[in-house]
Amino acid sequence: MPSCQEATVLGYGTDGDGLVSLGDKPAFIPFAVPGDRLELLVGDDRHVELRALLAPSPDRVESPCALFGACGGCAMQSSARPALLDWKRGRVVSALEKAGFAALPSADTFQVAPETRRRIDLAFRRLPGRIELGLHRRHGDVVDMTECHVIEPALFGLLAPLREVLATLGVVTGTGDLQINLYDSGPDLLLSTDAALAPTDRVKLAAFGRSHAIPRMSWRSKRRPLDGWEVIAQQQPVFHVFGDVRLTPPPGGFLQATRQSEKAIADAVLGALPSLNRRDPVFELYAGLGTLTVPISTKARVLAFEGHHDAIAALRSGAKGQRIEAIHRDLTRQPLIAKELEKARVIVLDPPHGGAMTQMPHIARSGVEDIIYVSCNPQALQKDASLLRQAGYEILSLTVVDQFLWSTEVESVVAFTRSRKRLSRRQT
Ligand SMILES: C[S@@+](CC[C@H](N)C(=O)[O-])C[C@H]1O[C@@H](n2cnc3c(N)ncnc32)[C@H](O)[C@@H]1O
Numbered sequence: 001m002p003s004c005q006e007a008t009v010l011g012y013g014t015d016g017d018g019l020v021s022l023g024d025k026p027a028f029i030p031f032a033v034p035g036d037r038l039e040l041l042v043g044d045d046r047h048v049e050l051r052a053l054l055a056p057s058p059d060r061v062e063s064p065c066a067l068f069g070a071c072g073g074c075a076m077q078s079s080a081r082p083a084l085l086d087w088k089r090g091r092v093v094s095a096l097e098k099a100g101f102a103a104l105p106s107a108d109t110f111q112v113a114p115e116t117r118r119r120i121d122l123a124f125r126r127l128p129g130r131i132e133l134g135l136h137r138r139h140g141d142v143v144d145m146t147e148c149h150v151i152e153p154a155l156f157g158l159l160a161p162l163r164e165v166l167a168t169l170g171v172v173t174g175t176g177d178l179q180i181n182l183y184d185s186g187p188d189l190l191l192s193t194d195a196a197l198a199p200t201d202r203v204k205l206a207a208f209g210r211s212h213a214i215p216r217m218s219w220r221s222k223r224r225p226l227d228g229w230e231v232i233a234q235q236q237p238v239f240h241v242f243g244d245v246r247l248t249p250p251p252g253g254f255l256q257a258t259r260q261s262e263k264a265i266a267d268a269v270l271g272a273l274p275s276l277n278r279r280d281p282v283f284e285l286y287a288g289l290g291t292l293t294v295p296i297s298t299k300a301r302v303l304a305f306e307g308h309h310d311a312i313a314a315l316r317s318g319a320k321g322q323r324i325e326a327i328h329r330d331l332t333r334q335p336l337i338a339k340e341l342e343k344a345r346v347i348v349l350d351p352p353h354g355g356a357m358t359q360m361p362h363i364a365r366s367g368v369e370d371i372i373y374v375s376c377n378p379q380a381l382q383k384d385a386s387l388l389r390q391a392g393y394e395i396l397s398l399t400v401v402d403q404f405l406w407s408t409e410v411e412s413v414v415a416f417t418r419s420r421k422r423l424s425r426r427q428t
Pocket of ligand 1: 254255256287288290305307311329330331350352
């Protein structure tokens with residue numbers, strides 16, 4: 001027999017659901033906030049349903065978006081933003097503690113403002129007489145993004161005309177993807193569809209680009225993503241600027257989520273560097289387009305390694321004459337070995353979501369005194385950091401950046417060192 005039970009939400013699970021304890025078993029209640037008092041219906045199969053919110057948590061707020069709950073983009077809009085930042089800080093701290101680090105320095109924190117995200121990966125699908133364009137619901141179809149409090153208004157403003165033009169394209173018969181990056185030159189669109197574009201589709205997209213001041217639109221096959229992309233319409237030069245380096249990024253290039261969080265991350269990396277001679281080599285792994293490479297090059301010589309050919313080619317041609325050597329290398333298949341890494345004065349790494357996997361054991365063995373790790377995934381950070389702990393590193397500084405507002409994602413910058421001198425300065 002299903003039974004009614006009362007419970008207080010104790011915390012968040014890793015996917016942002018509220019955690020309650022029923023007897024000795026945990027259960028996760030979507031969109032519940034730590035501190036909420038809930039009435040729950042618990043089935044014989046232990047399926048738990050929310051019956052009523054009996055008393056709201058002091059951290060509970062009215063969610064700003066009418067799509068919250070349906071759209072899969074935001075998991076935690078019912079929580080006040082300071083409480084979310086605190087939860088994210090706790091996730092990173094707990095990951096580092098589980099990796100074996102005790103007595104952590106207190107974390108610096110930064111949280112982006114609403115309506116500042118400058119890149120988004122959207123999905124679309126054709127329905128009778130219209131196009132839905134937005135993010136997927138948690139486990140399902142696209143939710144038409146008729147409102148969004150996360151992305152920049154310049155991007156949101158494109159969605160309505162995009163629905164109109166997509167509806168006119170012969171190639172759009174079912175579903176597809178659309179990636180938008182707001183580079184410094186303007187929005188850059190990368191469309192992915194199953195079938196190839198017809199000549200008439202290209203003409204329509206080019207006209208759309210002209211009338212909405214979109215410098216470049218590109219296309220790639222969803223079926224054959226390894227074939228790469230092709231530019232279908234370009235009206236103006238595409239560029240993006242990091243410090244004094246102006247480069248031409250490829251379609252779909254990696255950008256940190258917002259301009260403000262990019263600065264917070266770069267500032268944290270620069271702040272964690274030891275004092276360097278301008279000729280000292282910093283090895284930067286997973287460099288992307290050079291978001292961190294360029295700021296670091298103001299302090300030292302940077303050898304920047306990156307596996308995405310188009311990204312590193314863009315950095316190489318933009319950074320001519322700077323103290324930057326841009327090197328194409330797949331660090332999973334061909335990690336830098338300890339012998340190569342030994343030459344570095346500092347190692348900076350910013351790996352993808354899965355972490356540094358095959359690369360990390362070589363870093364831990366290299367003996368390089370200072371390592372700055374930029375992470376977008378506390379679980380991967382925990383795994384990688386535990387190797388540094390075993391190799392005798394301590395944590396010098398920690399910065400937590402909430403750049404994916406209202407989601408469970410969290411970015412962090414952790415400075416590891418084996419320098420007793422630097423550590424003793426931290427402690428005083
Ligand atoms: C989180 S991004 C960081 C990029 C850059 N540091 C930034 O802040 O914009 C991770 C980067 O790792 C690169 N990457 C992913 N797998 C790789 C691999 N096996 N070898 C080298 N680079 C890889 C991606 O192309 C991407 O540019």
